[in-house]
Amino acid sequence: MTTTIKYHEINFTWPKGFYSDGLNAGMRHKRPDLGWLYSEVPAAAAGVYTTNKVCAAPTTLTKKLITTNQELQALIMNSVFANSCTGSQGMKDALLEQELVAQKLQIKPSLVGVASTGLIGSFLPMDKITAGIAQLKETTSDAVTQAVMTTDTHAKKISVAFKLAGKTCTMTGFAKGSGMIHPNMATMLAFITTDAAIDLTILQKLTSELTDKTFNQITVDGDTSTNDMVVVLANGLAQNKQLTTAGTDLAVFKATLHHVLAFLAQKIAADGEGATKLVEVNVNGATSLPDGQKVAKAIVGSNLVKAALFGNDPNWGRIMSTIGTVDAVFDPQNITIKLNDILVVDHSLAVAFDEKQASTTMAASKVVITVDLHSGSAQGQAWGCDLTYNYVKINASYRS
Amino acid sequence: MTTTIKYHEINFTWPKGFYSDGLNAGMRHKRPDLGWLYSEVPAAAAGVYTTNKVCAAPTTLTKKLITTNQELQALIMNSVFANSCTGSQGMKDALLEQELVAQKLQIKPSLVGVASTGLIGSFLPMDKITAGIAQLKETTSDAVTQAVMTTDTHAKKISVAFKLAGKTCTMTGFAKGSGMIHPNMATMLAFITTDAAIDLTILQKLTSELTDKTFNQITVDGDTSTNDMVVVLANGLAQNKQLTTAGTDLAVFKATLHHVLAFLAQKIAADGEGATKLVEVNVNGATSLPDGQKVAKAIVGSNLVKAALFGNDPNWGRIMSTIGTVDAVFDPQNITIKLNDILVVDHSLAVAFDEKQASTTMAASKVVITVDLHSGSAQGQAWGCDLTYNYVKINASYRS
Structure with missing residues (x-):
């Protein structure tokens, strides 16, 4: 028996009951720099946040809200200024944003999350943000996906349709990168909205588990930021029977969420600062998932490997050398490496291969490095x- | 009472009883690529080696020799090819180099260490190396300091004179960088020779301890190589009474060795691949030495901090953000940062400072970042x- 995956990508749209807007509040020259998300009814909320000990005020606030109440109805977000390293004034400003949005929407402040991204160490220009919030509308615009961009070259967004027991549901996510993406989803924000109804605890569990396999497995430059979060909001307006136990419907929901997170994670990696190509590393034969993920992430994080990839140089010695630095179980004498399906190292020994051909394939917009550690099945x-x-x-x- | 440090730098010279040579064996166009070091008598030997699990044949061999016998009389070294990821043929080649040098000098093969640096994954051109070894002479040339260079822009060498109980001793060290220098003395080789007489166990202890404070605290790009070693040879021909216990003489020896290792470590960092400036990070107020060192190394290793330093941009937010990622004990709300003595962050809050002046000072050939964690005295x-x-x-x- 094969499982038919019951989701497919559709044109960008907000799920039932979600509205949004984005505008230029004068923090940058022209592009949107302030935006919001709003659900007609409070939505189940799950989140994963930066592990940086220096945590920005908006991230601290939103993390506390979701951890305490597990629901949100609105999120206000800006780029240009991160509101990080701004002390008690920074928290006052984040609370003021929350209050302004709550007043405007006539909901409780505790239902309003706050997110910022940009330069660390400057206070938010609260006059501009206050004026901006006053102008935000409940539209179906996608401008918010641009409002969160910093050095991103384009917006990253996706909408997916899926069915739960006959009810059509929608899941829409967007994210921003694009430097400082390491080791755990850093200098990134991602927001996922869905009209599916799902149990709070399950939603948080899936969000954490799938973030580990997606946003936490991308790296741009080995740096980690102070402001990052992945927030999933599920408002239940598709009116499916609430997902509470394992089964086909939950599997569909999980597959959909995994698809959305993986899509956005790869978009962030491909649009890493200065990047000319996406690099995917697949590690097979590891003794455990964490070991396989550590090795994969070390390779994709090595400056020397990354510079060789820029130069289309099939310099596999740097890959071997990087693997050797990883705290994982494997035999350094038994490593196999392929570059875009071209075998370059067989059981830790050099293989004769057509370097010119390998170099040519590396000039593509996506390069795949495949490693077999021959040590297990993970x-x-x-x-x-x-x-x-x-x-x-x-x-x-x-x-x- | 103040201790007078009893050492001073002198013009380059080999310590008593040490000879050397370097020549072009045809592996590169013109510059020396093969060299050796030789002591008239077996010398006490201590070493520290790469922590990379993928360890090159010459490093494996030399580590075994020194660990087993704690003495060496000669070292043969080459650049261009690392003899790494070369399997059993690579070890045969390293053993052949050892044998050729032993025959030529009429000493036991187990007294000959081997070191290589360069491209991973190619076999050594043993015809060229064999011919080259046949031509090496026992001279006082410093050509070996060039023979180990890869992307180094200049040789890194130092000679220091010091006195032990009235006997004049010399210590001479040289090293090569200059990419892949992280986290533990990687893509580097350093060889230190001295005619001082010192107990084997103490020599190894000092070498490990001082390598941790010097070569293990430099980073160029976060990558770690397969070939690295620091080897200290002490042949005792200065005829001082052998250093065996703590006391003034041992303190002088330790201070001299620390000076030589720190000098070479800083030279490697300053000549990092593509570098325009040396960056020194001093962390004060840490709860322990390892915590202070971790924080210092994280800052100097951040791509974002390093790019800002290239741009002479006093972007202290990146320093704060990097500190926040370190697994060390500190209060993220109580961090003070100076850039070249200009206070930019006071107890985790932005300070108004003259950005233009700060930027101007950052254009110098050395930039100093000083951090106070206000958490201890380390x-x-x-x-x-x-x-x-x-x-x-x-x-x-x-x-x-």
């Missing part, structure tokens, strides 16, 4: 990008 | 360099 997967002149350029002149 | 120190276009250029075209 797998690991990670995504990243190459290290380029433009990465240095972007980050040597971030604030100018 | 310190940590680390060295690195900025991340530049040239780093990417060098590593995107390493093999061409």
Whole structure:
């Protein structure tokens, strides 16, 4: 018996009962820099947050709200300023944003989450944000997906339709990258909305589990930010019977959520600062999932591997060397490596291969590195990008 | 009472009884690529080696020799090819090098160490190396300091004179970098020779302890190589009474060795691939030495911090964010940061400072970042360099 996966991508749309808007509040020149999300009714909320000990005020606030109440009805978000390292004034500002949105929507402040991304260490321009909030509307616009962008070159968004016991549901997610993406979903925000009805505890469990396999397996530059969060909101307006136990419907929901998170994670990696290509690393033959994931992420995180990928250089020695640094169980004498399906290392020994052909395939927009550790049956997967002149350029002149 | 440090730098010279040579064996176009070191008598030997599980044949061999016998009389070394990931043929080649040198010098093979650095995954051109070894002489040349260079822009070498109970001793060290320097003395080789007489066990203890404070606190790009070693040889020909117990003489020896290792470590960091400046991070107020060192090394290892340093951008938010990712004891609300003595963060809050002036001071060849964690009295120190276009250029075209 094969399971038919009951979801498919559709044109961008908000799930039933979700509204949104985004606008330019004057923090940047022209592009939207302030936006919101709003659900007609309170939605079950789950989240995963930065592990950085220096945690920004909005992230601290939203984490506390979701952990305490497990529901949210609205989220206000901005780019340009991260409201991080801003002390008690920073928290006052985040609380004021929350209050302004709650007043406008006539809901409780505790139902309003706050997210910011941008430069660390500056206070939010509360005059501009206050004026901006006053102008936000309940539309079906996708402008919010642009309002959260920093050095992203394009918005990252997806809508998926799926069925739960005959009821059509929608799941829509968006995210922003694109530097500082490591080791755990950093300098990124992702928001997923769905009209499916699902038990709170299950929603949080799935969000944590699938974030580990997706957003936590991407890396752009090995740095970790102070503001990051993945928030999933489920308002139940599709009127399916609430998902509470394992079964086909929950499997469909999980597969859909996994698809949405993996899609957004890969989009962030591919649009990493300065990137010219997406890099996918698949590790097979690991003794455990964590070991496979550690090895995959180490490879995709190595500056030397990333620079070689930029140069289309099939320099597998750097991959071997990186694997050797990982705290995982494997035999260094028994490693097999393929670059885009071309065997380059067989059981830790060099293989004669057509370097020119390998280099040509590496010039594509996606490069796949496949490693077999020959030590077990677990797998690991990670995504990243190459290290380029433009990465240095972007980050040597971030604030100018 | 103050202790007068009884050592001073002198012009390059080999310690009593040490000879050396270096020449071009045809592995690279013109520059020396093969060299050796030789002591008239067997020397006490201590070493620290790469922690990479993928360990190259020469490193494996030399580590075994020193661990087993704690003495060496000669070291043969080459650049261009690392003899790493070369399987049993690689070990045969390393053993042949050892044998050829032993025959030529008429000493036991077990007294000959082997070191290689360069591209991973290619076999050594043993015809060229055999011919090269036949031509090596017992001279006082410093050509060996060039023979180990890969992407280094200049040789790194130092000679220091010091006195032990009236006897004049010399210590001479050299090292090569300059990419892949992290987390533990990687893509580097360092060899230190001295004519001082010192107990084997004490020599190994000092070498390990001081390597942790010097070579293990530099980082260029977060990558770790397969070939690295620090080897200290002490042949005793200065005829001082052998150092066996704590006391003034041992303190002088330790201070001298620390000076030599720190000098070479900083030279490697300053000459990191593509670097335009040396970065020194001093962490004060840590609860322990390891915590202080971890925080210092994390800052100097952050791509975002390094790119900002290249751009002379006093973007302290990236320093705060990096500190927040470190597994160490501190209060994220109580961190103070200075950039070249300019206070930029006071107890985790932004301070108004002259950004233009700060940027101007950052254009110097050395930038100092000082962090106070206000959590204890321990310190940590680390060295690195900025991340530049040239780093990417060098590593995107390493093999061409």
